[in-house]
Amino acid sequence: MRFLFVHGTGVRRERHDRLFALVRERLTARFPDAAVESCYWGDRFGATLGAGGRSVPGLRPRPLPDGAPYPDDAGTPDPVDAETAEWALLLADPLCELRVLAEAGWDGVGGRADWPDGPDGPDGPDDDDRDDRDDDHDDGFAMPGVQPAGQRVLGLLAALAPAPPPDGDELGALLHATGLAAGYPAALDCAAGSGEAAGAAARATGETQAREVATALARAVTAAALALAGAEADCTGAERDRIVELLTTRLGGDARFPGARAAAVLGRLALRVTTQPLLNARRGALTVGATPALGDILRYQARGHGLRDFLHERIAARPGPTVLIGHSLGGIALVDLLALAAARGAAVPGAHLLVTVGSQAPFLYELGALTALEPGEKLPHGFPRWLNVYDRHDVLAYLAGPVFPGDPRVSDHEVTTRQPFPACHSAYWKQDSLYERIEQAVAEAEIG
Template identity: 45%
Template sequence: MTGVVFVHGTGVRAASYDKSFARVRDGLERVRPDVRAVRCFWGEEHGASLGLDGASVPVRTGNRGAGDPGFDDDGDPLALWALLEAEPLAELWEFTETARGDDGDTGFAPGRMDPWETVADKVRALSLAGVGDTARPGLRRLVADLAPALDGAAERVADEISRELGGAPYTEGVGAVAARAVFALALNSAETAGDIDALLPVDGADRDTVVGALTDQLGGADRGGVVSRAARGVGGRMLNSYLSPLSSLARTFRGGITRGSVPAGGDILRYQARGAGVRAAIAAAVREAADGGSPVVLLAHSLGGIACVDLLADAAGPPPGVELLVTVGSQAPFLYELDALTSLRRGAPLPAGFPRWINVYDEHDLLGFVGGEVFPGRVTDLRVTTRQPFPRAHTSYFAHQRLYDLLGPELPR
């Protein structure tokens, strides 16, 4: 039975690896039930940590803004979701400002039910029941992750609508805006409450299905996540309002920010200086997968792809049994171009014994690179589209069902 060794990337610890491994296992099982997923979790033993409890971090305060008034989403739906990643209520705030208007006419008649209270009540009643009843495992997992946080997110959006729009003339289009706000808040809450180490992988199609179901319950339209006029207007003010204080906040809370960023950034630095342990962990997982002569596939994300390329290009030769390397959202070709790979200098070809290499990337993932032009004839680049903005595009590959459809026929039997 072919063994697929899943090698994680930077910043991953036990909780997020377990979630990602389950996604990979389920995705592979759907397209190739004859393969076996094999764990390769190196983050705990070989990942970075502040060994002196942050003794090197200075305590500083200050106040210097750094805003950027230039913002133009150009009608791109990813711009809206990138905005909601930064502030889930941003679009709703702009909507309420537009709906209130400047003429002072409330449009509300005493003795009649305020239409905004009706909207708020519908938001509070939002449910994900039945949304996860699907053959798509990524959608089922997303619904399961969001469900515990939905009520709190819906209550917050409903309160915002009641407080800011009560008594104002009713304006069409609030359904889709409210649905996106609830989704963004619930996702943010799920990640915080889950105490995981990375952004939850979310495929754009699954996101739009959930948002569409919520929009339908609110009697709205605009199911495709299209950027609204409100979102286009809020961009410049949003950046000024929220990015300006960032410098000050970053200085004030530098210790916590540094500790939070250590797994992601520190793993990269530690690998460059002490990467032998990671490569040894991968080699051990290959030996386990190859037990009995089974073919082995290395499926590696981000930094894991760099480590696999270094292992397979080492002068000692690749571990026996590896027939296919699949790098996903990896920087290995980029590091080769920088002459920064450990085992392969720029200008040197891939060794003759290097296995077949498939490199998967998403154009919206700023940490994903292509290898076909770097290693002509030795790398096959496959582009996928998770329909997520960066940085979530970098973490969402393994929630994207198309990835497994592409890989299924490529895995050795």
């Protein structure tokens, strides 16, 4: 008996050798008389950037023609990148700017100087702020019968029509043209009924503060509508900004008011926690780094026959029963090979047991993207026993049994590595329970 290990996507020689040494040690300890071999395919069938990455925006040669290195241009973000990052944060949490105003207010702990870049955000003090500082100061008293400025904004928000008409109203026309109309009523309710809006309005005692609350509310409603629309939204940045302007005006605010305080707090945070600025600055390097893992999968899907032929040769090269162990993409290739061969009535010689670990083969089968089988098609006669091992925290691992119901050859086994993704995708090989289950499957298949 022998074991043949087929590695997964993105693995190259150095990584393969370390991984296989571990697998061989563990299998040999349990099967001292078995041959344990590997089928390394990364260099021959793995993906590379054939044109040197010329298709990748931002990937530039190093050094420059004159020998000087490129400057590090990732330090100062482009204003468009900063704006994109802010809206990415708003789409994830539409109320985040209102939350800043509700919790920090304007004259909170430490006063105005605590705000980043000075008291009025990155653009410095504006004329309106200087004019209204006396109005903005909350001394705990209010004129009888006079509604606080922030509460007045909330009243205007509550009075907005939940379904502006698509004709004769610019806001309604924009909402319908961008695909946001369906989610707009829920977006209004989300903002109007939130504790964040109530808290921000309560702190806004002056007109300048109320204008900022109006801007934050308009951005929150627009962001919530965009988030609800998801991929169905057809909204440009200019259309989004115009919706914010129209809503701000209807809430009694000033469309040119920047909302400096919330932006000052969240602007840098957005750049840190969203991915787009990083992608813009480092896309080339990230693409090159991701090429082995992602590229191997894409290349296999387009030209997998070469790898399958190579595996067939290696399996059939030695007589006797063979246990095939495929990790990730290696498992996909083995499922394809064994199913295609069995369907032709020429099962791969010696392939008595298939073990897939962290494999996407069942998911591709459901999608109709598995080369060997159409969705709903049964595994052909001659396909060997199949043990599929997964960790529920591994997002690249899927269940085989439920998609091949009633097939006694197929079984799933859960391994708990106690690691998050992506570490769990490679953590199987040190788990004793994996090898215990393989040993059980070998006994069940009566391989000796």
